[in-house]
Amino acid sequence: MTSLLSFTPSTPSLHLPTFSNVRHHHRLSPTTLLISYPHPLPRVQILYRAPHAPPRPSFSASALRAAADGLLQDAGATAFVLAGAYGLVLCFDNLTQRNLLQQSLSRKLVHILSGLLFMLSWPIFSTSTAARYFASVVPLVNCLRLLLHGLSIVTNEGLVKSVTREGNPKELLRGPLYYVLILILCALVFWRESPVGVVSLAMMCGGDGVADIMGRKFGSIKIPYNQKKSWAGSISMFLFGFLISIGMLYYYSFLGYFQLNWVETVEKVALISLVATIVESLPITEVLDDNISVPLVSMAAAYLSFSL
Numbered sequence: 001m002t003s004l005l006s007f008t009p010s011t012p013s014l015h016l017p018t019f020s021n022v023r024h025h026h027r028l029s030p031t032t033l034l035i036s037y038p039h040p041l042p043r044v045q046i047l048y049r050a051p052h053a054p055p056r057p058s059f060s061a062s063a064l065r066a067a068a069d070g071l072l073q074d075a076g077a078t079a080f081v082l083a084g085a086y087g088l089v090l091c092f093d094n095l096t097q098r099n100l101l102q103q104s105l106s107r108k109l110v111h112i113l114s115g116l117l118f119m120l121s122w123p124i125f126s127t128s129t130a131a132r133y134f135a136s137v138v139p140l141v142n143c144l145r146l147l148l149h150g151l152s153i154v155t156n157e158g159l160v161k162s163v164t165r166e167g168n169p170k171e172l173l174r175g176p177l178y179y180v181l182i183l184i185l186c187a188l189v190f191w192r193e194s195p196v197g198v199v200s201l202a203m204m205c206g207g208d209g210v211a212d213i214m215g216r217k218f219g220s221i222k223i224p225y226n227q228k229k230s231w232a233g234s235i236s237m238f239l240f241g242f243l244i245s246i247g248m249l250y251y252y253s254f255l256g257y258f259q260l261n262w263v264e265t266v267e268k269v270a271l272i273s274l275v276a277t278i279v280e281s282l283p284i285t286e287v288l289d290d291n292i293s294v295p296l297v298s299m300a301a302a303y304l305s306f307s308l
């Protein structure tokens with residue numbers, strides 16, 4: 001037989017209210033104690049609650065331990081990804097300093113790899129609702145880093161050399177800054193729960209990044225309405241934006257974050273990639289940076305496609 005007793009240490013005497021055999025739907029308060037009596041006692045179910053004791057949520061030890069484990073996992077994951085971000089830039093800084101890599105290529109490879117590796121790292125964060133905020137700390141710290149260096153409050157030749165076109169620190173306050181802000185936006189708003197953020201980052205990082213590399217190398221035939229962009233670059237944007245998006249969606253689907261109808265998904269991603277490619281080819285870079293226009297238009301297209 002089991003009886004429920006609830007008491008608060010400050011009230012030594014137990015108050016024995018009239019008991020009832022009406023089944024109560026109650027929450028066990030932290031002061032509720034489950035006591036099993038030996039069988040001979042009368043079969044009585046008593047619910048005692050200390051007078052004036054407001055109902056308090058019940059926190060089981062295992063729930064607290066799980067929360068602490070999640071916190072520890074997210075803190076560790078944040079430190080690991082932060083170290084990865086620092087190491088990536090250091091690596092490309094090293095390659096450009098030793099003239100093993102052109103500055104423009106270094107910038108684009110950092111552009112391609114940073115966001116995609118950041119997205120690939122999201123599953124190492126916990127399932128807690130706070131995980132996305134921990135993950136967002138990584139682009140946030142890099143945002144502050146870009147601001148400090150872009151405003152020349154702090155100087156770091158390596159960062160400037162590996163992430164700017166001409167080596168002017170002020171360049172950090174445009175493309176790279178918009179880039180990390182988009183990473184923060186996608187991590188906070190879409191996270192691992194929606195294909196919208198995944199596709200948008202794949203377009204910005206993979207599509208736009210490869211378009212630059214292929215366009216500079218093979219872009220002799222320019223687009224009629226934009227002499228700064230080429231068919232080779234735009235076709236690369238479409239293809240790699242599409243392929244990297246599908247690859248990332250498969251990665252998250254394989255890990256169980258979302259289930260997709262792949263025939264429909266391929267069609268939707270192809271449409272999103274086409275829209276992003278058209279926007280990227282427009283002569284609007286002077287007004288609106290590609291690191292803003294490409295992800296935002298991809299978000300809108302993906303949101304509409306995946307919600308229909």
Ligand SMILES: Nc1ccn([C@@H]2O[C@H](COP(=O)(O)OP(=O)(O)OP(=O)(O)O)[C@@H](O)[C@H]2O)c(=O)n1
Nearest residue numbers: 107175211212215216219228229230233234290
């Ligand atoms: N569809 C495209 C995109 C890029 N390019 C080539 O890549 C260069 C840089 O492309 P762009 O996307 O404008 O790079 P930025 O956004 O200026 O560079 P970043 O993203 O590093 O700021 C262009 O001048 C062009 O030679 C191209 O030929 N066709």
Ligand SMILES: C/C(=C\CO)CCC[C@H](C)CCC[C@H](C)CCCC(C)C
Nearest residue numbers: 084085088111114117118139175176179
């Ligand atoms: C050159 C860039 C954009 C211009 O189009 C990219 C700038 C990247 C930042 C300097 C660094 C961003 C790091 C990411 C937030 C986290 C990467 C983590 C990963 C594990 C390497």
